[in-house]
Amino acid sequence: xxxxxxxxxxxxxxxxxxxxxxxxxxxxxxxxxxxxxxxxxxxxxxxxxxxxxxxxxxxxxxxxxxxxxxxxxxxxxxxxxxxxxxxxxxxxxxxxxxxxxxxxxxxxxxxxxxxxxxxxxxxxxxxxxxxxxxxxxxxxxxxxxxxxxxxxxxxxxxxxxxxxxxxxxxxxxxxxxxxxxxxxxxxxxxxxxxxxxxxxxxxxxxxxxxxxxxxxxxxxxxxxxxxxxxxxxxxxxxxxxxxxxxxxxxxxxxxxxxxxxxxxxxxxxxxxxxxxxxxxxxxxxxxxxxxxxxxxxxxxxxxxxxxxxxxxxxxxxxxxxxxxxxxxxxxxxxxxxxxxxxxxxxxxxxxxxxxxxxxxxxxxxxxxxxxxxxxxxxxxxxxxxxxxxxxxxxxxxxxxxxxxxxxxxxxxxxxxxxxxxxxxxxxxxxxxxxxxxxxxxxxxxxxxxxxxxxxxxxxxxxxxxxxxxxxxxxxxxxxxxxxxxxxxxxxxxxxxxxxxxxxxxxxxxxxxxxxxxxxxx
Amino acid sequence: xxxxxxxxxxxxxxxxxxxxxxxxxxxxxxxxxxxxxxxxxxxxxxxxxxxxxxxxxxxxxxxxxxxxxxxxxxxxxxxxxxxxxxxxxxxxxxxxxxxxxxxxxxxxxxxxxxxxxxxxxxxxxxxxxxxxxxxxxxxxxxxxx
Numbered sequence: 029x030x031x032x033x034x035x036x037x038x039x040x041x042x043x044x045x046x047x048x049x050x051x052x053x054x055x056x057x058x059x060x061x062x063x064x065x066x067x068x069x070x071x072x073x074x075x076x077x078x079x080x081x082x083x084x085x086x087x088x089x090x091x092x093x094x095x096x097x098x099x100x101x102x103x104x105x106x107x108x109x110x111x112x113x114x115x116x117x118x119x120x121x122x123x124x125x126x127x128x129x130x131x132x133x134x135x136x137x138x139x140x141x142x143x144x145x146x147x148x149x150x151x152x153x154x155x156x157x158x159x160x161x162x163x164x165x166x167x168x169x170x171x172x173x174x175x176x177x178x179x180x181x182x183x184x185x186x187x188x189x190x191x192x193x194x195x196x197x198x199x200x201x202x203x204x205x206x207x208x209x210x211x212x213x214x215x216x217x218x219x220x221x222x223x224x225x226x227x228x229x230x231x232x233x234x235x236x237x238x239x240x241x242x243x244x245x246x247x248x249x250x251x252x253x254x255x256x257x258x259x260x261x262x263x264x265x266x267x268x269x270x271x272x273x274x275x276x277x278x279x280x281x282x283x284x285x286x287x288x289x290x291x292x293x294x295x296x297x298x299x300x301x302x303x304x305x306x307x308x309x310x311x312x313x314x315x316x317x318x319x320x321x322x323x324x325x326x327x328x329x330x331x332x333x334x335x336x337x338x339x340x341x342x343x344x345x346x347x348x349x350x351x352x353x354x355x356x357x358x359x360x361x362x363x364x365x366x367x368x369x370x371x372x373x374x375x376x377x378x379x380x381x382x383x384x385x386x387x388x389x390x391x392x393x394x395x396x397x398x399x400x401x402x403x404x405x406x407x408x409x410x411x412x413x414x415x416x417x418x419x420x421x422x423x424x425x426x427x428x429x430x431x432x433x434x435x436x437x438x439x440x441x442x443x444x445x446x447x448x449x450x451x452x453x454x455x456x457x458x459x460x461x462x463x464x465x466x467x468x469x470x471x472x473x474x475x476x477x478x479x480x481x482x483x484x485x486x487x488x489x490x491x492x493x494x495x496x497x498x499x500x501x502x503x504x505x506x507x508x509x510x511x512x513x514x515x516x517x518x519x520x521x522x523x524x525x526x527x528x529x530x531x532x533x534x535x536x537x538x539x540x541x542x543x544x545x546x547x548x549x
Numbered sequence: 550x551x552x553x554x555x556x557x558x559x560x561x562x563x564x565x566x567x568x569x570x571x572x573x574x575x576x577x578x579x580x581x582x583x584x585x586x587x588x589x590x591x592x593x594x595x596x597x598x599x600x601x602x603x604x605x606x607x608x609x610x611x612x613x614x615x616x617x618x619x620x621x622x623x624x625x626x627x628x629x630x631x632x633x634x635x636x637x638x639x640x641x642x643x644x645x646x647x648x649x650x651x652x653x654x655x656x657x658x659x660x661x662x663x664x665x666x667x668x669x670x671x672x673x674x675x676x677x678x679x680x681x682x683x684x685x686x687x688x689x690x691x692x693x694x
Contacts, residue, residue: 097684138687146680332619358689520685536682
């Protein structure tokens with residue numbers, strides 16, 4: 029398979045990059061750009077029908093769909109990204125949040141970003157490769173008599189790498205930093221981009237003149253809760269208090285050198301992974317780590333508004349196989365959500381939302397042992413503040429009858445990623461200049477086809493998928509299968525508009541056999 | 550595929566017609582049945598049609614049962630073991646000659662082989678190969694059209 033080239037601008041003419049990043053005020057302030065305005069600013073223009081901004085998993089899954097199902101040639105697509113490969117951010121986040129390539133991610137057997145059909149599923153592939161019926165037996169027995177089958181991260185990433193080569197992804201990738209999307213007078217869009225120079229810096233500006241733009245830029249950053257931000261600002265201390273999505277290996281290393289106490293905050297899948305690491309390290313190296321786990325919402329047992337909606341919970345955690353109930357990806361919840369608007373949608377999101385983790389047998393065994401031996405305890409309450417006391421950090425936790433202080437060596441905050449769309453330069457600009465609006469959950473308002481409402485321009489459209497579109501008619505946007513569902517909607521919408529082919533059964537079978545034989549699309 | 554009610558019904562009817570029909574057409578000549586070939590085919594296709602028609606009512610029941618599940622899903626195993634109650638019901642109706650259109654008594658061994666083979670084939674296709682020609686099927690609750 030071909031690797032990502034150093035400077036992936038192979039089929040662009042050699043260009044003399046402008047020396048400045050500054051946009052003339054006229055362009056900065058105008059909601060619509062004319063061709064003359066762009067030419068007057070001396071910005072080189074490249075025409076391409078479809079631009080995808082992001083270059084992470086969302087872009088990959090979308091352009092994969094367009095190439096395979098939509099029959100769109102690679103030369104008609106450009107992916108603008110500051111990443112060198114689509115799984116770069118995903119792999120980074122999984123690694124720092126304690127998931128190595130050998131471990132299993134929280135994703136279904138059929139959720140294959142590298143395969144439009146989800147067939148063969150990861151379980152079937154694993155069974156064939158390992159010549160073992162075990163993965164298939166697990167799928168047969170899940171979730172009642174076995175944990176949900178989930179694939180190994182390494183298998184998932186290698187599959188994406190293979191597929192990227194097959195669809196000509198590296199030829200579509202233009203590394204650098206996408207800056208803005210503005211509507212073009214006469215239809216379509218300008219996408220302003222600072223390409224990566226040979227020295228590795230992104231600078232100078234070029235523009236892509238595109239009919240359609242797809243945006244999948246992921247999360248705007250880590251969610252640092254106010255108390256954590258405040259602690260860091262006051263103490264200038266990035267050592268004692270960490271976010272689980274940051275590299276925090278120093279915590280585990282320190283605990284190996286000297287016994288210590290860790291406060292964990294959160295109840296999601298990353299919390300489970302961090303706890304697993306602490307428990308495993310304790311067992312492997314004979315450590316004496318103590319864990320205090322603070323839950324803002326503590327679930328004692330099954331919970332939900334009525335007998336039809338009861339989610340499993342215990343020891344503080346809410347349990348669910350995946351990020352949402354399974355029917356969100358194409359079942360009755362998918363169907364129900366598509367029909368909701370406004371408050372009704374918020375209510376349904378509230379019902380299925382909240383932080384959950386997966387109930388996995390080996391995690392349960394570890395926690396059970398920890399509880400029994402008394403070195404893991406839980407505390408229900410809201411973290412109110414953090415301060416340093418000598419070598420320790422003291423966490424103040426508000427509980428129903430007052431507050432209590434927990435002294436620890438480290439605090440690991442596992443509360444997640446930030447989805448505020450206005451924080452992102454491109455998304456914020458679309459809200460200000462591009463006609464975009466927010467949905468009832470505060471993120472970008474998209475149609476059922478993932479078209480960004482209010483931004484249509486002549487024959488052109490902007491599509492948004494991934495975390496920025498959370499809160500729309502489809503709840504699972506920030507998941508592998510969700511990205512694929514969005515990609516399917518986008519590809520079908522392009523086909524309806526006559527910009528791509530619609531994949532029907534015979535061509536689907538033919539494309540699938542190409543996938544099996546690893547033939548280039 | 551996580552089904553919706555219409556998706557369940559459509560998938561059942563479609564797969565029984567296509568996969569069940571093909572299996573039935575292939576195995577009827579070798580099933581331990583008596584009588585001329587026309588009557589044998591009549592018997593097996595009446596049984597197949599009964600599974601489809603009664604199945605609509607079964608799907609309503611399954612849909613109701615699914616409402617007690619938080620995930621509103623229908624695990625792979627459920628799709629397999631429902632073979633037992635459905636098989637028993639069709640057998641009782643066939644054995645008592647209640648199924649309309651049956652040309653005569655149905656031997657138990659022929660019924661068992663036919664029913665189980667059709668069920669397994671439909672279940673296996675629904676759990677994988679169906680997604681190859683029908684790429685939208687799994688994202689639309691199992692709706693075929």
